[in-house]
Amino acid sequence: MSHTCRIELDGQSHDFPVVEGTENELAIDISALRDRTGYITLDDGYGNTGSCKSSITYIDGDQGILRYRGIPIEQLAESSSFVETAWLVIWGRLPTPEEHDRFSTRLTRNQMIHESLRNHFEGFPPNAHPMAILSAMINAMSCYEPGMMEIEDETTLEQAAARLISKVRTIAAASYKMSVGQPLMYPRADYKYAQNFLHMMFSIPYKDYEPTPEVARALNLFLILHADHEQNCSTSTVRMVASSGANMYASCAAGVCALWGPLHGGANVAVIEMLEFIRQSGMNVAEYVSRVKAKDSKLRLMGFGHRVYKNFDPRAKILKEASDKMLAGMKVNDPLLDIARELEEVALRDPYFVERKLYPNVDFYSGIILRAMGIPLNMFTVMFAMGRVPGWIANWKEIHDDPKSRIYRPRQMYMGNTIQDYVPRDLR
Ligand code: ACO
Numbered sequence: 495m496s497h498t499c500r501i502e503l504d505g506q507s508h509d510f511p512v513v514e515g516t517e518n519e520l521a522i523d524i525s526a527l528r529d530r531t532g533y534i535t536l537d538d539g540y541g542n543t544g545s546c547k548s549s550i551t552y553i554d555g556d557q558g559i560l561r562y563r564g565i566p567i568e569q570l571a572e573s574s575s576f577v578e579t580a581w582l583v584i585w586g587r588l589p590t591p592e593e594h595d596r597f598s599t600r601l602t603r604n605q606m607i608h609e610s611l612r613n614h615f616e617g618f619p620p621n622a623h624p625m626a627i628l629s630a631m632i633n634a635m636s637c638y639e640p641g642m643m644e645i646e647d648e649t650t651l652e653q654a655a656a657r658l659i660s661k662v663r664t665i666a667a668a669s670y671k672m673s674v675g676q677p678l679m680y681p682r683a684d685y686k687y688a689q690n691f692l693h694m695m696f697s698i699p700y701k702d703y704e705p706t707p708e709v710a711r712a713l714n715l716f717l718i719l720h721a722d723h724e725q726n727c728s729t730s731t732v733r734m735v736a737s738s739g740a741n742m743y744a745s746c747a748a749g750v751c752a753l754w755g756p757l758h759g760g761a762n763v764a765v766i767e768m769l770e771f772i773r774q775s776g777m778n779v780a781e782y783v784s785r786v787k788a789k790d791s792k793l794r795l796m797g798f799g800h801r802v803y804k805n806f807d808p809r810a811k812i813l814k815e816a817s818d819k820m821l822a823g824m825k826v827n828d829p830l831l832d833i834a835r836e837l838e839e840v841a842l843r844d845p846y847f848v849e850r851k852l853y854p855n856v857d858f859y860s861g862i863i864l865r866a867m868g869i870p871l872n873m874f875t876v877m878f879a880m881g882r883v884p885g886w887i888a889n890w891k892e893i894h895d896d897p898k899s900r901i902y903r904p905r906q907m908y909m910g911n912t913i914q915d916y917v918p919r920d921l922r
Contacts, residue, residue: 496512497512497514497520498510498511498512499511499512499522501527501531503531503533506531508527508530508531510522510523510524510526510527511523513547515547516549517552517554521544528905534905534907536907540730545725545730545733545902546725546733546892548724548725548889548892549563549586549892550562550563550583550586550722550724550885550888550889550892551563551583551722551723551724551885552564552724553723553724553802555800555801555802555803555804556804556805557805558803558805558806558807558808558811559808560723560808560809562579562582562583562721562722563582563583563586563587565582565588567718567719567808567809567812568808568811568812570582570718571715571718571719571812574718575686575687575714575718576687576688576714576717576718576721576881577594577597577598577601577686577687578594579717579718579721579884580655580659580721580883580884581593581594581597583721583722583884583885583887583888584655584884584887584888584891596652597652597656600652600653600656600657600660601656601659601660601687602660602683604653604656604657604660604661605660605661605663605664605681605683605690606664606680606681607631607635607661607664607665607668608635608638610638611631611634611635611638612668612678614630614631614634615627615631615668615669615672615678618630618669618672620672620673620675621673622669622672622673623754623872624666624669624670624673624872624873624875624876625750625751625753625754625759625875625876625879626754627665627669627672628662628665628666628669628750628876628879629747629748629750629751629754630747631665631669632658632662632665632743632746632747632750633743633744633747635657635658635661635665635743636741636743636744639654639657639743642654642657642741642742642743643741644741645741645742645894651891654742654743655742655884655887658742658743658746658883658887659883659884659887662879662880662883663681663687663690663691663694663880664681664694666691666873666876666877666879666880667679667691667694667695668694669876670695670870670873670876671694671695673872676698677698677699678694679693679694679695679697679698679699680694681693681694686710687714687717688705688710688711688713688714688717689705689710691713691880692705692709692710692713692867693705695869696868706823706824708816708819708820708823708824709820709824709867711816711819711820712813712816712817712819712820712863712867713863713867715812715813715816716813716816716860716863716864716877716881717880717881718881719809719812719813719856719860719881720809720856720860720878720881720882721881721882721884721885722882722884722885722888722889723882723885726758727752727753727755727757727758728749728750728752728753728758728759728882728886729749729882729885729886729889730752731748731749731751731752732745732746732748732749732752732886732889732890733745733889733890733892733893733902734748734902735748735749736889736890736893736894737893737899737900737901737902738901738902739901742887742890742894745886745890746883746886746887746890749879749882749886750879753875753878753879753882754875759874759875759878759879760874760875761796761797761855761857762797762857762858762860762861762864762874762878763861763871763872763874763875764796764797764857765796765797765834765857765858765861765862766830766861766865766871766874767796767871768795768796768797769830769833769834769837769861770830772833772837773829773830773833779833779836779837779840780840782837783795783837783840783841783844787844787846795837795841795847795852796857796858797854797855797857797858797859797861798841798847798852798853798854798855798858799850799851799852799853799855800853800855803853803855804851805851805853806853807853807854807855807856809855809856810853810854810855810856810858810859813856813859813860813863814854814859816859816863817859817862817863817866820863820866821862821866824866826866828865828866830865831862831865831866834858834861834862838854838858841854842854860874860877860878861874864877
């Protein structure tokens with residue numbers, strides 16, 4: 495069914511087309527509004543603006559649906575790996591066995607960083623935030639990859655994507671090693687993606703770290719579940735930068751900077767900080783929950799609720815199962831994890847949370863999983879970035895491949911001074 499939207503302005507009516515998405519979502523196409531009426535739309539924070547047409551990820555927050563390229567996240571979590579999911583997200587279909595092997599080999603061949611890049615690490619102070627290192631190093635890496643700056647064909651694109659996905663992992667682990675003053679560990683060709691990251695993080699020259707299959711699987715799941723989430727702050731940033739014609743590395747480095755903000759990538763950090771606060775304060779969980787519920791309380795249960803998923807967060811369901819399995823096998827003795835379990839139980843029973851549909855979200859379980867793996871708090875957002883790189887590349891590719899793509903240039907409502915005369919310095 496075709497719809498039209500009629501807008502009445504200053505006594506005149508104007509018709510605008512309604513666009514229907516493949517999942518029957520409807521949008522009013524107002525791209526001709528300003529030309530035809532002189533008006534623009536105002537949508538602070540873009541909460542009601544579709545900034546692009548995209549065929550990468552579909553989300554239905556009311557029904558708890560998340561699909562990459564049409565495939566439900568539950569099926570990918572059950573059967574896929576991060577590497578295969580990355581290919582799917584970027585190229586729009588599952589790879590053939592040959593494509594998968596080729597991509598996997600490219601990831602292995604490109605996992606080392608240029609030896610000269612190691613010197614760049616020396617330039618950061620020991621307590622530098624790993625997100626600062628990650629974004630700076632992605633840009634620095636582009637200086638060593640001049641052939642990847644102009645991507646004209648699919649082979650170069652696959653090479654550039656493989657290099658970025660593979661090296662981000664090496665840089666992430668290296669930034670941690672630098673921060674704790676340990677020697678950087680070289681990646682191993684016989685390890686798979688997640689296992690190799692854990693090796694570079696936790697092995698030391700005289701002792702190899704061998705993750706259990708449950709730990710490697712949980713990390714794989716974490717990465718799959720973070721691979722894309724449509725037009726969030728960092729992905730929109732990547733598209734914005736890409737729209738200027740900037741290369742894949744520069745665009746993804748900008749994505750890292752956007753993700754660094756506590757309102758975006760920092761929620762799982764906030765979960766652990768809250769658990770730590772409860773432990774240190776000596777409060778019991780019930781007391782903390784009643785403080786959260788108190789009228790006019792500014793406190794929130796971190797890791798509960800979601801702006802988009804109003805019934806449940808499909809990623810949280812998957813990670814909860816993985817975290818239960820992983821913790822059962824690890825026999826960790828961590829008071830914060832005990833508090834987390836208690837909090838989850840109390841909140842899932844308490845009418846305050848049930849009525850408001852405040853379920854544990856992906857950050858609640860990812861915080862628990864990362865902590866149990868031994869990932870330090872300041873690396874949590876880096877882990878998120880590692881997972882999100884395929885989504886950023888896919889969004890960069892959509893802009894790059896679109897012959898009609900235009901530079902992103904929103905407008906604004908100017909609310910400042912009207913015309914003023916310049917006042918010479920001695921008369922002010
Ligand atoms: N703890 C306690 N109460 C909450 C929480 C929470 N985590 N979240 C919402 N509420 C309450 C609000 O106080 C409000 O109550 P009221 O109706 O009595 O005033 C009601 O639930 C609705 O809250 P809103 O702020 O309107 O919900 P919104 O959808 O805007 O917020 C958000 C979503 C920001 C995620 C919120 O639930 C929150 O702050 N959660 C904690 C932080 C967090 O975990 N963020 C990560 C989100 S996932 C991600 O970004 C990948």
